[in-house]
Amino acid sequence: MPSFDIFFLSLRDPSKAGRARFTQTLAHISDMPNTKIEEILRASRTLLFERLSRERANDIVTALTQAGARLEIRPNQAPPDTEQEVATRKCPRCGFIERADALECSQCGLVFAKWEREQVRAMQREQRLEEAMAKAVQVRQKWTERATEYVSNHPLRGEIPAALASKISPQETVFMFVDAEEGLLVLTSRRCLCQRNNVTLSLPWELMSGIDFGGGLLKKRGDVSRMQMTLFGPVPVGGGESSQKLVWQVNDLDAVERDTIMSWAYARKFPCGACGKTDLQFRLDGSKVHARCMHCATDHEIDLEEALAIPILAN
Ligand SMILES: [Zn+2]
Ligand SMILES: [Zn+2]
Structure with a gap:
């Protein structure tokens, strides 16, 4: 499996705003200091990343192209270097590429930890x-x-x-x-x-x-x-x-x-989802109907559309 090298050629928009946009993006997806990025911008053709996997190269090319960079992508006969590879993550909402340790998306503001918690909750509920x-x-x-x-x-x-x-x-x-x-x-x-x-x-x-x-x-x-x-x-x-x-x-x-x-x-x-007895006590929790079993105290969320009592398990 070959890997890919990415070279920086130039900026489509070399104005101050264009440089700032590229600098911000590259700093986000790599750990390059701003001084190094300024050097890259002054040079004519610079190797930015080498021996990237196809997937990683794709993500990075997308992010940097969106940030206004002209790039050259060359295949490398050596296998991908996972050690040296920059850890990045893709924003699940807008697709922006961030460093793996970013807490939120700098493009759309999505807070990753919160989003992940919501995903887990949605999956558990499902x-x-x-x-x-x-x-x-x-x-x-x-x-x-x-x-x-x-x-x-x-x-x-x-x-x-x-x-x-x-x-x-x-x-x-x-x-x-x-x-x-x-x-x-x-x-x-x-x-x-x-x-x-x-x-x-x-x-x-x-x-x-x-x-x-x-x-x-x-x-x-x-x-x-x-x-x-x-x-x-x-x-x-x-x-x-x-x-x-x-x-x-x-x-x-x-x-x-x-x-x-x-x-x-x-x-x-409705039967209790845990013990099967039909002795639920209903209440409104915000805009959701909840019901607690009077025998085993299991709480339920009532899905009014599905007409189901869904037990809520303590995490
Ligand atoms: Zn985003
Ligand atoms: Zn019960």
Whole structure:
């Protein structure tokens, strides 16, 4: 495997600003002192790096070319010299090449340690989400079958509003629409989807502690009646507000539809991801719904879109 030498030829922009840009970049990716870089700029053709691996040479050429340098790249028959190779890192956001020990990107300001922590957290969450999904698979299958059966006996009337259609996953089955004065509710095998005050709410069946029809203070007129959904814990409802009780004025629901909605809401609960008991206590943590198991104290993040309780493991 050959290696590569990089020679500096000249600057496209030899002004003071152009020199400063090149000096800053070269100082970032090497440990050359500024005096050495000034020498390089005065000379006509200088060897900057030798015996670089193909990948490293690529990164460095990209960085220096962006910084306005004209370069010459020559293959070297000797293998890459990993000892002498400059340790660099590429900014994961903007691609800028930095020295390996840089704390932040000097081009876009990304703080590397923070970014790495976030990556690790996102990966951990992704993994826990997959585990929770694997556990929930059988239950989900059962409810998908139930939704499919319902819709085969009670065909859907109408269409899913465009604003909600894109939110529905291919793995969930829509089985009923509820026409409400506040906007259409789309009931799926996984959750109740709706838009209120321009915010899309995703309400997993497991989060519902009850549904009531009728009663209350709303005056009935014609076929409009009141549907009240009570949740085990508060959910964000937009505008910085949260609520544990949602009320709709619904049109034309028959007895079968009402019974179906109530049976779905009462039948399902999130199991604890650690001990499997269904005794979670819900709360709002910032804008996220969390739930703690009353038996084993495991905390969970509730993914409202996926309708899953994801255990949060102490790090
Ligand atoms: Zn950057
Ligand atoms: Zn538990």
